[in-house]
Amino acid sequence: MVENVKTLCPYCGVGCGLEVVPPKNVSNPGASVTDWKVRGDRAHPSSQGMVCVKGATIIESIERDRLLYPMIRDSLNDEFRRISWDEALDAIASRIKGLQKQQEIDKLCVYGSGQFLTEDYYTAQKLVKGCLGTNNFDANSRLCMSSAVSGYKQSFGSDGPPCCYDDLELTDCAFLIGTNTAECHPIVFNRLRKHHKQNEDVKMIVVDPRRTPTAEAADLHLAIKPGTDIDLLNGIAYLLLHWGVIDEDFIEDCTHHFQDFVEVVNCYPPEVTSERCGISMGDLEQAAEFWAKSKRILSLWSMGLNQSSEGTAKVRSLINLHLLTGQVGKPGAGPFSLTGQPNAMGGREAGGLSHLLTGYRSVTEARDRAEVEQFWGLPPGQIAPQRGRTTWEMITGLETGEVQMLWIAATNPAVSLPDLERAKKALLRSPFTVYQEAYYPTETAAYAHLLLPARQWSEKTGVMTNSERMVTYCPAFHHPPGEAKDDWWIFTQVGRRLGFTEQFAFESPADVFREFVQVTKGRLCDMSGLSHQVLYECGPQQWPYPEGSTPTKTASKRLYTDLRFATPDQRARFAAVHSRGLAEPPDAKYPLVLTTGRLYGHWHTQTRTGRISKINKLHPDPFLEVHPRDAEKRGIADGDWVEVRSRRGFCRLQVKITTAIAPRTVFVPMHWGSLWAEAAEANNLTHPESCPDSHQPELKACAVEIELV
Numbered sequence: 243m244v245e246n247v248k249t250l251c252p253y254c255g256v257g258c259g260l261e262v263v264p265p266k267n268v269s270n271p272g273a274s275v276t277d278w279k280v281r282g283d284r285a286h287p288s289s290q291g292m293v294c295v296k297g298a299t300i301i302e303s304i305e306r307d308r309l310l311y312p313m314i315r316d317s318l319n320d321e322f323r324r325i326s327w328d329e330a331l332d333a334i335a336s337r338i339k340g341l342q343k344q345q346e347i348d349k350l351c352v353y354g355s356g357q358f359l360t361e362d363y364y365t366a367q368k369l370v371k372g373c374l375g376t377n378n379f380d381a382n383s384r385l386c387m388s389s390a391v392s393g394y395k396q397s398f399g400s401d402g403p404p405c406c407y408d409d410l411e412l413t414d415c416a417f418l419i420g421t422n423t424a425e426c427h428p429i430v431f432n433r434l435r436k437h438h439k440q441n442e443d444v445k446m447i448v449v450d451p452r453r454t455p456t457a458e459a460a461d462l463h464l465a466i467k468p469g470t471d472i473d474l475l476n477g478i479a480y481l482l483l484h485w486g487v488i489d490e491d492f493i494e495d496c497t498h499h500f501q502d503f504v505e506v507v508n509c510y511p512p513e514v515t516s517e518r519c520g521i522s523m524g525d526l527e528q529a530a531e532f533w534a535k536s537k538r539i540l541s542l543w544s545m546g547l548n549q550s551s552e553g554t555a556k557v558r559s560l561i562n563l564h565l566l567t568g569q570v571g572k573p574g575a576g577p578f579s580l581t582g583q584p585n586a587m588g589g590r591e592a593g594g595l596s597h598l599l600t601g602y603r604s605v606t607e608a609r610d611r612a613e614v615e616q617f618w619g620l621p622p623g624q625i626a627p628q629r630g631r632t633t634w635e636m637i638t639g640l641e642t643g644e645v646q647m648l649w650i651a652a653t654n655p656a657v658s659l660p661d662l663e664r665a666k667k668a669l670l671r672s673p674f675t676v677y678q679e680a681y682y683p684t685e686t687a688a689y690a691h692l693l694l695p696a697r698q699w700s701e702k703t704g705v706m707t708n709s710e711r712m713v714t715y716c717p718a719f720h721h722p723p724g725e726a727k728d729d730w731w732i733f734t735q736v737g738r739r740l741g742f743t744e745q746f747a748f749e750s751p752a753d754v755f756r757e758f759v760q761v762t763k764g765r766l767c768d769m770s771g772l773s774h775q776v777l778y779e780c781g782p783q784q785w786p787y788p789e790g791s792t793p794t795k796t797a798s799k800r801l802y803t804d805l806r807f808a809t810p811d812q813r814a815r816f817a818a819v820h821s822r823g824l825a826e827p828p829d830a831k832y833p834l835v836l837t838t839g840r841l842y843g844h845w846h847t848q849t850r851t852g853r854i855s856k857i858n859k860l861h862p863d864p865f866l867e868v869h870p871r872d873a874e875k876r877g878i879a880d881g882d883w884v885e886v887r888s889r890r891g892f893c894r895l896q897v898k899i900t901t902a903i904a905p906r907t908v909f910v911p912m913h914w915g916s917l918w919a920e921a922a923e924a925n926n927l928t929h930p931e932s933c934p935d936s937h938q939p940e941l942k943a944c945a946v947e948i949e950l951v
């Protein structure tokens with residue numbers, strides 16, 4: 243008899259445990275995966291049996307429109323022709339050898355994804371940064387949580403969310419800023435909502451220019467103008483300082499740069515703050531009062547802070563409030579970044595951005611490079627000392643010809659990149675683009691020379707880490723379609739063809755994971771006690787999990803409980819930062835701020851959810867949210883079609899008039915690429931201006947005008 247399978251939902255970073263139940267005829271060779279049933283895994287410590295509509299319906303999408311065989315073409319105008327895996331892998335290896343021969347390995351760029359398993363991420367790092375010696379590996383996490391990474395690193399000395407989900411039920415006050423948790427992290431929100439409902443004293447504050455379902459549930463919704471988060475956070479700090487409700491002992495013993503911070507904060511009296519943020523002084527004071535009166539404050543954030551040209555400063559300004567009030571390292575408290583993708587966290591651990599190295603290390607630190615070179619059996623100096631190209635720099639590199647080979651895997655950039663028309667033009671110029679994907683067609687396939695069919699969730703085995711550092715084993719439980727292969731296998735095969743047979747001796751994902759955890763030894767994200775076997779036998783485990791740890795199903799751990807941080811002197815750092823405002827503020831020609839985001843049912847570019855009937859019924863079409871005042875001014879009625887224009891492009895959308903959006907702001911969901919609707923891409927409008935610290939683009943705001951068509 244085939245047993246139920248325990249695995250993880252491969253959508254959002256909440257990381258819900260799933261239990262997949264086989265059909266009775268499972269051993270029939272023709273049995274379809276759609277006959278398996280998915281339900282929540284009650285034994286998973288993070289989700290306790292809960293799932294949302296995405297997890298519950300995933301099976302329906304697994305067998306639809308799959309990419310089945312490697313396919314190649316000489317130019318983007320040609321038809322694809324089927325080739326063997328050997329031919330495909332040889333083609334990649336020979337291109338790379340060509341670059342090596344010309345001493346031009348920096349002309350190779352690899353663009354991966356938070357939808358990789360940890361094993362996929364790790365083999366890619368070893369191949370690209372280690373064996374090939376270029377740091378040109380970046381991931382879609384650059385568009386997602388790189389500001390959280392740099393904010394944590396600058397304030398605490400290391401990346402790593404210090405909190406855990408148990409804090410959701412232990413807090414007195416949840417401060418949700420730039421996150422639509424109800425739609426994007428629904429199971430986290432369920433846990434928080436239940437606690438909030440059951441305890442009258444528990445407060446919930448939501449800071450978002452939209453009145454989202456998350457905001458609807460709050461005691462206080464601060465509908466700030468887009469991009470004024472730093473003003474707000476400094477304004478709250480001003481009141482806390484002036485009321486004297488700060489944790490002086492903590493500040494004295496555990497932090498640095500407090501005086502610089504005070505100097506900045508003194509510029510934010512309530513009248514200045516409320517004016518800049520577009521909220522009342524009463525609401526501002528109420529928010530500060532909730533902070534002042536609560537013993538345990540948990541803040542949650544995601545893209546409303548990260549996706550900004552000052553994303554790192556926004557994150558640090560939020561952490562400042564926790565440092566000011568000593569709200570970190572204890573139950574129910576702390577700054578908690580909600581990660582977007584199922585394994586964005588695993589990507590961080592494996593070093594999957596162009597400035598990172600495996601084990602929360604950095605390519606710019608000599609010691610970090612030396613340690614990793616030694617682990618990988620590479621000569622000293624093999625890893626390049628400067629960060630590689632970021633996502634957007636890969637695009638500009640294609641424009642200038644400095645990028646000659648682009649290898650994309652598990653992401654759909656022809657929808658998700660900013661300034662999309664420009665990005666697509668650059669992709670057209672690529673001499674050779676490899677695209678490793680589960681589905682066909684997707685928008686990005688049109689820009690590929692070589693397509694590699696990837697196994698996806700349910701067909702591949704490996705490990706993912708969720709937002710609370712819980713590591714879950716995800717086994718393959720049925721046959722992949724056609725000739726699809728694991729991403730880690732593809733990187734391994736290319737590594738071997740390039741002569742790195744010793745480095746790529748892996749025969750299974752368990753081998754890859756066994757090596758990976760060794761490279762985390764002694765680091766904040768130490769997982770050296772974990773293996774596929776431990777995770778399979780004992781269930782999900784949270785890191786840190788050094789060698790010799792005892793498996794447990796219940797103990798949720800926090801970081802920094804001894805109030806010693808990961809900086810050289812173990813003190814956390816206040817940031818003294820003023821807001822610089824939006825990178826592209828509205829003006830007379832483009833007087834509205836466009837913001838973008840997500841809907842409950844759809845996942846990103848719809849490769850899966852666009853193929854699920856229940857979800858299509860839930861969200862059939864794209865739309866533009868417009869405030870009644872802005873609509874009236876332009877003679878626009880509900881349901882009218884408008885053209886939305888920015889300096890870079892346009893799209894056409896049907897209007898939804900609603901007071902849920904702040905005046906002079908409009909909202910468009912990010913989910914509709916050219917396969918699913920005509921001219922509805924949010925990213926035709928957005929710009930690539932990015933944060934100088936994290937290089938994260940400002941996907942949440944650009945200046946637009948709208949007009950009836």
Ligand SMILES: Nc1nc2c(c(=O)[nH]1)N[C@H]1C(S)=C(S)[C@@H](COP(=O)(O)OP(=O)(O)OC[C@H]3O[C@@H](n4cnc5c(=O)[nH]c(N)nc54)[C@H](O)[C@@H]3O)O[C@H]1N2
Nearest residue numbers: 254420421422426468469544545546582839840842845846
């Ligand atoms: N249903 C669903 N869930 C998902 C995903 C999905 O595609 N669909 N994707 C996953 C991924 S990868 C991610 S990154 C997360 C994203 O999760 P979230 O960040 O919660 O989602 P978004 O809708 O992108 O943006 C959140 C909110 O930021 C607000 N915002 C815009 N500008 C500002 C600003 O200047 N300040 C503040 N404070 N708020 C602002 C928007 O109005 C929006 O409501 O969701 C994950 N979960």
Ligand SMILES: Nc1nc2c(c(=O)[nH]1)N[C@H]1C(S)=C(S)[C@@H](COP(=O)(O)OP(=O)(O)OC[C@H]3O[C@@H](n4cnc5c(=O)[nH]c(N)nc54)[C@H](O)[C@@H]3O)O[C@H]1N2
Nearest residue numbers: 385386652653654658678679680696698838846847849941
């Ligand atoms: N305007 C605007 N733009 C945005 C955002 C926004 O809020 N506003 N959000 C940004 C953020 S936070 C994110 S995370 C990105 C997401 O943007 P993308 O990463 O482009 O979106 P996905 O649709 O998740 O693409 C993942 C692809 O990987 C494929 N896939 C799934 N599993 C596997 C696998 O195991 N192996 C391989 N090789 N392929 C697989 C899927 O079929 C899918 O096509 O979008 C960013 N862009």
Ligand code: SF4
Nearest residue numbers: 251253254258294297
């Ligand atoms: S909340 Fe996230 S992880 Fe949980 S079922 Fe929904 S999409 Fe999957």
Ligand SMILES: [Mo]
Nearest residue numbers: 385386582583
């Ligand atoms: Mo994301």
